[in-house]
Amino acid sequence: MSHEYIPEIAIDREGNEHEVQGWQDDFYGGKLGFWLFMLTEVMMFGAMFLALAYYNTLHPEDYFNASASLNRVLGGINTVILLVSALTMGLGLLKMRTGDVKGAKLMIWATIILATAFLIIKGFEWKAEYNHGVFLLHDKLLVGPGTLPFGQKLFFGMYFTMTGLHGLHIIIGIGLMIWLLKRINAGKVSTEHHILHWNIALYWDIVHLIWVFVFPYYYMIGAAGGTGGH
Amino acid sequence: MDTNTVNYKTERASYYKVLVGLLLLTAVTFVQPHFFMTHSTFLAQMLIAVVKAWLILMYYMHLKGEKLIGAMVIFSLFLVSFFFIITIGIDVPNFQYAAESYITAPAAH
Amino acid sequence: MNKTYFDETHCAFGHPKSTFMQWMLTIDHKRIDLMYAAVMFTFFFVAVFVALTMRIELFAPGSQIMDGDTFNQAFTLHGVLMIFLFIIPGIPAIFGNIVMPIMIGAKDVSFPRLNWATFWLYIVGCLVALASLFIGEGVADTGWTFYAPYSLNTDTNVIMALTAAFLLGFASILTGLNFLVTIHRLRAPGMTFFKMPLFVWGIYATAWIQLLATPVVGITLILAILEKYLGIGIFDPSKGGDPVLFQHLFWIYSHPAVYLMILPAFGIMSEIIPTFSRKEIFGYRTIALSSASIAGIGYLVWGHHLFTSGMSDIAKTVFSFLTFFVAVPTGVKFYDWVATMYQGKIVLSTPMLWGLGTIIMFAIGGLTGVTITMIGVDIHLQDTYYSVAHFHYAILSGVVWLMFAGMHYWFPMITGKMYSESKAKISFYIQFVGVNLLWFPMLIAGWYGMPRRYFDYLPQFEIYHQIAFVGAILTIGGMVYMFWIFYKGWTKGEKVGPNPWNATTLEWHMPYSPPPLENHTKVPYVDFDPYEYHQGEPVVKFDYETMKRID
Numbered sequence: 023m024s025h026e027y028i029p030e031i032a033i034d035r036e037g038n039e040h041e042v043q044g045w046q047d048d049f050y051g052g053k054l055g056f057w058l059f060m061l062t063e064v065m066m067f068g069a070m071f072l073a074l075a076y077y078n079t080l081h082p083e084d085y086f087n088a089s090a091s092l093n094r095v096l097g098g099i100n101t102v103i104l105l106v107s108a109l110t111m112g113l114g115l116l117k118m119r120t121g122d123v124k125g126a127k128l129m130i131w132a133t134i135i136l137a138t139a140f141l142i143i144k145g146f147e148w149k150a151e152y153n154h155g156v157f158l159l160h161d162k163l164l165v166g167p168g169t170l171p172f173g174q175k176l177f178f179g180m181y182f183t184m185t186g187l188h189g190l191h192i193i194i195g196i197g198l199m200i201w202l203l204k205r206i207n208a209g210k211v212s213t214e215h216h217i218l219h220w221n222i223a224l225y226w227d228i229v230h231l232i233w234v235f236v237f238p239y240y241y242m243i244g245a246a247g248g249t250g251g252h
Numbered sequence: 253m254d255t256n257t258v259n260y261k262t263e264r265a266s267y268y269k270v271l272v273g274l275l276l277l278t279a280v281t282f283v284q285p286h287f288f289m290t291h292s293t294f295l296a297q298m299l300i301a302v303v304k305a306w307l308i309l310m311y312y313m314h315l316k317g318e319k320l321i322g323a324m325v326i327f328s329l330f331l332v333s334f335f336f337i338i339t340i341g342i343d344v345p346n347f348q349y350a351a352e353s354y355i356t357a358p359a360a361h
Numbered sequence: 362m363n364k365t366y367f368d369e370t371h372c373a374f375g376h377p378k379s380t381f382m383q384w385m386l387t388i389d390h391k392r393i394d395l396m397y398a399a400v401m402f403t404f405f406f407v408a409v410f411v412a413l414t415m416r417i418e419l420f421a422p423g424s425q426i427m428d429g430d431t432f433n434q435a436f437t438l439h440g441v442l443m444i445f446l447f448i449i450p451g452i453p454a455i456f457g458n459i460v461m462p463i464m465i466g467a468k469d470v471s472f473p474r475l476n477w478a479t480f481w482l483y484i485v486g487c488l489v490a491l492a493s494l495f496i497g498e499g500v501a502d503t504g505w506t507f508y509a510p511y512s513l514n515t516d517t518n519v520i521m522a523l524t525a526a527f528l529l530g531f532a533s534i535l536t537g538l539n540f541l542v543t544i545h546r547l548r549a550p551g552m553t554f555f556k557m558p559l560f561v562w563g564i565y566a567t568a569w570i571q572l573l574a575t576p577v578v579g580i581t582l583i584l585a586i587l588e589k590y591l592g593i594g595i596f597d598p599s600k601g602g603d604p605v606l607f608q609h610l611f612w613i614y615s616h617p618a619v620y621l622m623i624l625p626a627f628g629i630m631s632e633i634i635p636t637f638s639r640k641e642i643f644g645y646r647t648i649a650l651s652s653a654s655i656a657g658i659g660y661l662v663w664g665h666h667l668f669t670s671g672m673s674d675i676a677k678t679v680f681s682f683l684t685f686f687v688a689v690p691t692g693v694k695f696y697d698w699v700a701t702m703y704q705g706k707i708v709l710s711t712p713m714l715w716g717l718g719t720i721i722m723f724a725i726g727g728l729t730g731v732t733i734t735m736i737g738v739d740i741h742l743q744d745t746y747y748s749v750a751h752f753h754y755a756i757l758s759g760v761v762w763l764m765f766a767g768m769h770y771w772f773p774m775i776t777g778k779m780y781s782e783s784k785a786k787i788s789f790y791i792q793f794v795g796v797n798l799l800w801f802p803m804l805i806a807g808w809y810g811m812p813r814r815y816f817d818y819l820p821q822f823e824i825y826h827q828i829a830f831v832g833a834i835l836t837i838g839g840m841v842y843m844f845w846i847f848y849k850g851w852t853k854g855e856k857v858g859p860n861p862w863n864a865t866t867l868e869w870h871m872p873y874s875p876p877p878l879e880n881h882t883k884v885p886y887v888d889f890d891p892y893e894y895h896q897g898e899p900v901v902k903f904d905y906e907t908m909k910r911i912d
Contacts, residue, residue, distance in 0.1 A: 032550045034886040035910060040550035042884045045471045051546040055472060057321045058538045058572055061328045065576040068332040069610055072339060073584070073595055076606050079344045080356055094282075101278055109271045112312050113264065120260040172355060172601025179593030179600070183584065227313045234304045238281055238297035245285040246293060320545070328573055331660055338664070338676065339609055346673035355601045 052217040053224075060228045063191075067232050070184050074239065077176040084173020089244030092181075096147050097241040100140050101233065107136035108230045115223040118206075121213050127206060130199050133226065137196050144189055148182075157182070181240055188236060191229050198222050270311045277304050365777070365875040366391045373477045388473035389878060391775075393480050394458035400487065401447050401455065402844070408442035409837060411435055416833045419826045422818055432816035433502035434517065438494070440505025441522055445529045446487055448760060449618060452625035453536055453571070454483075456767050457564045459775060461540065463868040464558045466549030466887065468879045471542040479535040486528030493521035504814060506615070507582075509596035509607040513589045520589060523582040530575045530582075533621075537571025540564055549867075552887035555646065558866045559891070562649045563628020566656035570621040574660065578614030581607065605670050612663035620659035622756060624652055626763035627694055630716050633770055634698045636864040637713035638705030639897035644697035645890070651690035658687040668739045677736050684734040691727060695720065706897045710862070711785040715766030718793050719759060726755030729804060744814075746825075747807025750800045758796050765843065772850065773857045777874040780850025788846060791839035798832025865899045866891050872905040883908040 030042040045051070078085045114129030151157060156170075156178050170178070202222050205211040211218050281300050289296040310316040315325065350356045372386040384392060415435050418425045427435065462470055470476050494500050501522040503512040512519045544565050548557065557565075585607070587593050594600030596607045635642040642648065664672060664680030698720065707713070729751040733739045742748060773779050803811075806825035811818060818826075859876075860869040872882055885908040893900040902912040 032884045032886040051471050051542050055542045062576040066580045069577045069580045075340045105274050112267050116263050119258050175594050175600045235301050242297045243294050343673050343676035346675045
């Protein structure tokens with residue numbers, strides 16, 4: 023990726039000059055490409071929400087009860103953590119764009135710490151569910167003739183799948199942020215060339231966006247009470 | 253397109269404003285099941301989520317003013333909503349074997 | 362001696378001296394394209410060979426050379442290889458990569474290093490699919506559609522097949538992404554969307570399907586893997602899961618996938634018809650917009666694969682209506698092509714022969730699809746050989762034949778040589794007869810009730826299978842002969858200039874063929890339509906040193 027790219031000039035029949043957009047040094051192209059990639063994430067999680075809603079339609083009461091049994095306190099804390107991390111990521115990008123590279127790096131670190139906190143709290147949630155006998159492969163409830171009704175089994179099957187995949191995306195995000203810090207230190211990402219930072223911030227925003235829908239669908243639809251699942 | 257034309261103070265202010273908006277909406281999510289639209293919690297929650305998503309897309313993700321990318325996002329969302337309308341809106345609620353199918357019959361586990 | 366893209370290249374990293382490493386690391390879209398072609402045609406012939414063993418087995422009732430379980434693995438392997446390794450990467454990988462950037466006046470795609478990485482991701486997917494042949498219980502025996510619950514219970518290598526399909530799907534997504542950004546960003550100055558050649562429109566519409574539809578099957582495959590190993594329950598009836606949901610999710614991708622196959626092919630047709638009618642294409646805008654509408658409406662019709670699955674009647678009606686609707690833009694294209702030929706000076710070269718042959722055959726393929734869009738008719742014809750013949754008419758003598766047409770058309774541009782026209786025409790006629798002998802009897806057999814994926818059958822169907830076998834031999838013979846003609850053409854054929862067909866689009870306006878590394882000497886300013894002919898001759902002429910118009 024050379025920084026000395028000089029665009030070609032095309033000349034029309036009247037003699038006017040037109041700059042040719044090359045594939046190198048194309049900020050808008052990099053942005054467009056990453057947005058397109060995020061659309062694939064929308065389709066992917068959209069399909070999972072489709073499966074979730076499919077069984078919701080067949081078993082509305084089971085879903086209500088299963089949702090009631092989730093830990094809204096931990097889920098709520100995670101929501102706020104992710105929200106603030108979106109802010110820190112955005113501020114980091116803003117600092118990079120306006121020349122404060124040191125401040126940008128600090129903000130990236132802040133985001134990494136918040137993301138890690140999210141994962142830890144999620145881990146506690148999953149552990150609690152496991153102790154209650156609700157987990158994948160757990161003999162009691164999900165494999166074989168368990169004690170939960172169909173709708174609740176399916177709810178929890180999708181719950182672990184979606185929060186698991188979301189968590190995987192958070193881990194990937196942390197990895198991307200660490201890589202970003204390395205690239206900044208190597209001088210490859212700077213105020214003049216920050217498309218990588220821009221795109222990773224976008225990535226983090228979509229990770230947050232997915233949680234904006236995951237949280238209410240799983241945690242809040244049974245929030246008004248219910249007999250609880252387990 | 254944007255690298256050095258960004259005003260630090262105004263952008264930062266808008267980020268904080270959106271943060272406050274999102275935090276408020278999160279608080280609303282928690283009180284809604286007990287205080288309003290209590291019989292259509294699902295709808296209320298999804299509406300709040302859509303408003304949050306719009307704020308995030310427009311301001312954090314800088315979609316405001318992006319015509320081409322905005323059109324692409326709208327197209328994809330329309331596509332997903334179509335999948336929902338057909339499968340969840342039309343197919344599953346009209347499942348005609350609910351009484352006999354193992355997965356839905358009243359005696360089902 | 363002019364320097365072509367065979368003499369020099371750019372690499373993803375480093376500056377390797379050996380030719381081998383230069384090919385392994387090349388980021389040049391033209392070289393990547395050729396590598397895709399080499400790998401894909403190899404798998405194509407493997408899949409053809411598997412089909413031949415199936416045809417031998419089906420020559421008579423009862424077991425000939427394999428048992429029922431092996432037969433199930435055979436048609437699964439044939440389907441997986443043909444669909445995921447060959448036809449879906451298909452024309453975008455083999456022609457989109459090489460021709461599209463040149464047609465818009467670009468020097469490469471928007472993300473050449475991503476293009477390089479995507480190729481190797483494709484290779485990894487192929488290796489995983491191949492490995493499933495040799496490990497454990499062997500190739501999956503579920504059919505390429507991997508329907509639950511059987512796919513979750515069988516001991517064969519379903520998981521490897523699903524993983525391979527996931528990796529290949531990811532490669533498809535990244536290719537679509539790359540092409541979308543390329544077409545939006547790298548068009549030559551002056552080239553608006555409605556000045557792009559129709560092949561680029563085809564690739565553009567296809568790229569949208571690659572991008573948005575593939576993730577759905579990607580996640581479906583992951584959910585199936587999670588179901589098998591972690592028991593999440595969503596496709597397992599013993600936990601309340603619904604196998605019909607798997608079918609919904611699977612076909613939400615796999616139906617748009619067939620439009621992904623045919624749209625670039627139609628794009629090739631739209632290039633060939635004007636060139637060999639020596640006339641501007643009729644209805645440029647409607648053809649362009651029909652590509653976009655096929656892509657759009659194509660997302661909405663997947664339920665016609667579920668007519669006999671237990672889906673609700675209302676949903677069936679909605680899907681049947683939408684499916685009739687999606688046939689209309691295709692019909693528009695066919696009328697526009699025929700209208701282009703009207704009063705044109707037809708040149709019956711081999712590419713044109715393949716194009717004309719496809720018009721006849723795809724008409725059969727498309728119309729037989731419309732037959733089974735009628736729900737009542739589909740109850741009888743679903744999962745019979747009628748469906749199988751329908752999609753082979755559409756895919757083999759639709760997509761693949763247009764791929765062959767493209768090969769004959771762009772061969773001189775890519776290689777700088779010409780093949781033997783007379784021999785190539787013979788190969789076409791052999792295959793035309795062969796494919797009809799192979800598939801027409803199957804339409805009849807299906808109508809009379811011969812089920813698909815059956816390894817044994819009642820004696821009344823024997824005659825159809827035997828005629829089909831003869832057709833298969835002719836078809837395969839014709840294809841092998843065709844590749845032999847290409848081989849001879851590349852190695853011993855006569856050298857040609859950059860525009861042997863006297864066509865108008867930008868890929869024919871390079872200084873020499875094979876083209877230089879960075880395509881045009883200079884990017885031209887495009888203030889002309891893509892198919893401007895006047896009395897059979899191209900209007901736009903260039904000075905190839907400066908790429909200025911001299912007409």
